Amino acid sequence: MAKKTYHGVTNDKERSKQKLVDAVGVIIRTQGYTGLNASNVAKNAGVNRRLINLYFGNLDALVETYVRGKDYWVAASGNAGELMEENKGNDTRQILETLLVNQLDYFFKEEEMQKIVLWQISQRSQIMFEVAEEREKLGAAYFELTDPFFKKTDVDLRAVAGLLVGGIYYMVLHAKSNDSLFCQIDVNSPEGLDRIKNAIGAILKDTFRRAEIANNKN
Structure with a gap:
């Protein structure tokens, strides 16, 4: 033995x-x-x-x-990655809306990710730079799908998405830190979160509609 x-x-x-x-x-x-x-x-x-x-x-x-060892952005994206694989460029508005809503829900619940984002914007470090690069890779994969639709328009989807992501982060961090209203919205309430989600959908719907109008004119 x-x-x-x-x-x-x-x-x-x-x-x-x-x-x-x-x-x-x-x-x-x-x-x-x-x-x-x-x-x-x-x-x-x-x-x-x-x-x-x-x-x-x-x-x-x-x-x-x-x-x-943590994959914050993939976790925050939820099922958006699966939608990207399944759609292969179809209905990219819904993919982005799903991605942003998933990020809002995940970021609101996950205290660790809140601290990581605070770290990113508070102190320059190689670790946080690389974390941000991982986030950009996920975004780049999505924008590759949307570029053909927006290429011949003056609609800047990246800027719109950037403002929405930045707004999500700031509103959640503000609510978690101060427990106060933001633009008279209680982000800490289910009703407040729903208002933000509805606004995300409305902004994206308008953004894609403007691109569609521009494409029809070309």
Whole structure:
């Protein structure tokens, strides 16, 4: 009978590494990026802070390990990616509306993503730059589908989408931080969220209609 190999030390190392990675997520959700220091991470993980340097090299590398393991934008897009595959360029307005509404719902519920966006706009870092690049890749795949429809018009769908995404982020962050109205809308209420979703649909409907009119004139 073959002798079993002892994996105790290896398992302990992997458990400690995972505890440290998990601790980064907890701190981001509860304290934001300003709480990410070696002492906080180690205390939350319940391990010696020296293990951060031993296993990851430094704190930045540990944080990068955590962030790279998360796919915020794909998760926020919900089923929009499936719609893009299924439609292959058909009904791109509905795809974008679905994408934006899914982002609104996800961003409203996910405190961690709220903290990540705050981090992006508060501090320049390589990690956050790369997270933003992942978001842009998802957007680029969608705009490739819409470009033929808007190519011969003066309608700037990218600018419209940018304003809508920026509005979603700011209104949600404002509501979560201050619990106050925004343009007399209670974003923290189901009725307020529905008003924003309806406005997204109306803006996109108007945007695509203007492009359709321009295309008919050409």
